[in-house]
Amino acid sequence: MTSEVTKKVALIAALVIALAFYFVLLGQRGIQLISDGRPAAIGLGIGVLILPLLGVWIVTATVRAGLQHQHLARRIHDEGRELDVSALPRRASGRIERAAADEVFAQVKAEWEADPDNWRSSYRLARAYDYAGDRGRARDTMRRAVRLERLERGE
Structure with a gap:
């Protein structure tokens, strides 16, 4: 690695x-x-x-x-809060199959809705957006996670 x-x-x-x-x-x-x-x-x-x-x-x-x-x-x-997508089915290109990515996204979005002001939830949601193929929302959500994490550290 x-x-x-x-x-x-x-x-x-x-x-x-x-x-x-x-x-x-x-x-x-x-x-x-x-x-x-x-x-x-x-x-x-x-x-x-x-x-x-x-x-x-x-x-x-x-x-x-x-x-x-x-x-x-x-x-x-x-x-220990990374999204584990290692067991999800993949296409020949290596990307996660859409249905599996959507399932992960639904689960992570529910977590985020329960705690939207936690940078960890936003980070995980950004990764789920990325796996689901929504790059724009992934970038926006990752920027939010960065801002929230900075706030937590007091910056």
Whole structure:
């Protein structure tokens, strides 16, 4: 398991480094365009400079969210409250079959409805949404779990 995690972290680090290199190149190109002095080149240069800034924001937000989710996953694991989906039937792609995922979702949603202000319930619901294929709600619910867990820690 540690080898798997190390490989994933190395891949993420390599991608972030590649993006940083790309952002530097874009920034240099934007400055060159602005230095040209012509109005069209200046406009393009400003537009090109916005891209690396936007990219840095996206990469930072994504990595931060990933670290926050890993923190919650570690706490849930340590408390023994992970969703056990190991015995559920799977498709050839490896995803959990829809009917089984919906069953898990119904059970976890009932838990959440009983205690919606507990980050653990929200975390488990986010995972259930993900297993059921509803990525949008999974992200929203995971953000809620992160906020609730921070409140619990007093941040």
